Amino acid sequence: MTGACRKSRRPARRAQRSPAVRVRRAVPGDVALLCELSESYNNVIRRHARGKAATQLLGSERRFFERAVLGREKDTMVLVADCAGRGVGFVFATVERTADDLVPAPYIDIALLAVADSHRRRGVASKLVREVHREARSRRIVNVVLAAHEFNKGALAFYARLGYKTIMRKLRKRLR
Numbered sequence: 813m814t815g816a817c818r819k820s821r822r823p824a825r826r827a828q829r830s831p832a833v834r835v836r837r838a839v840p841g842d843v844a845l846l847c848e849l850s851e852s853y854n855n856v857i858r859r860h861a862r863g864k865a866a867t868q869l870l871g872s873e874r875r876f877f878e879r880a881v882l883g884r885e886k887d888t889m890v891l892v893a894d895c896a897g898r899g900v901g902f903v904f905a906t907v908e909r910t911a912d913d914l915v916p917a918p919y920i921d922i923a924l925l926a927v928a929d930s931h932r933r934r935g936v937a938s939k940l941v942r943e944v945h946r947e948a949r950s951r952r953i954v955n956v957v958l959a960a961h962e963f964n965k966g967a968l969a970f971y972a973r974l975g976y977k978t979i980m981r982k983l984r985k986r987l988r
């Protein structure tokens with residue numbers, strides 16, 4: 813589960829000197845990192861919603877991640893990417909066993925994915941998601957789904973690059 817922590821479009825020689833990215837299962841000591849990365853994305857949502865977003869409070873997220881990591885349930889995957897020995901990204905995915913309208917069960921739902929600002933565009937998220945794909949295949953699961961905010965153009969471009977297609981849209985109209 814390792815690979816060069818490359819800087820996007822760097823010459824190959826420089827990429828070879830970059831520290832490796834290692835993807836591993838999360839351990840209890842990662843909970844603070846998971847909260848920090850998840851909270852930084854919550855802030856993006858809050859800014860977008862101008863303070864009206866209903867994102868979870870940090871305290872409940874900490875309990876959520878503690879349960880997810882300590883529980884080690886077979887249908888929950890919490891993976892962390894380390895670069896030079898430091899956690900720089902994570903993915904949280906679950907195996908869903910009830911069919912969706914369009915997706916037969918079982919399927920994988922990627923619920924959370926985040927990479928530290930300092931380590932973006934180096935292939936860290938690609939490595940995390942590919943590891944989720946590898947785990948899915950090892951369980952003979954062929955569908956992976958996720959929801960992304962329409963304003964989150966970076967994430968939409970990222971998933972498109974990995975071959976994900978939009979199958980549903982959430983619409984809203986504000987009534988006056």
Ligand SMILES: CC(C)(COP(=O)(O)OP(=O)(O)OC[C@H]1O[C@@H](n2cnc3c(N)ncnc32)[C@H](O)[C@@H]1OP(=O)(O)O)[C@@H](O)C(=O)NCCC(=O)NCCS
Nearest residue numbers: 820925926927932933934935936937938960966967969970
């Ligand atoms: C989206 C996110 C996870 C991508 O992580 P990353 O480690 O930077 O992604 P990668 O380096 O693996 O990107 C692979 C490719 O995806 C595309 N991509 C990634 N981020 C992109 C962006 N912001 N804009 C356009 N394309 C992007 C590029 O094609 C990139 O390849 P390149 O760097 O060679 O051009 C990261 O920006 C992030 O943590 N964002 C905040 C949290 C978030 O939005 N999570 C997803 C919620 S659905």
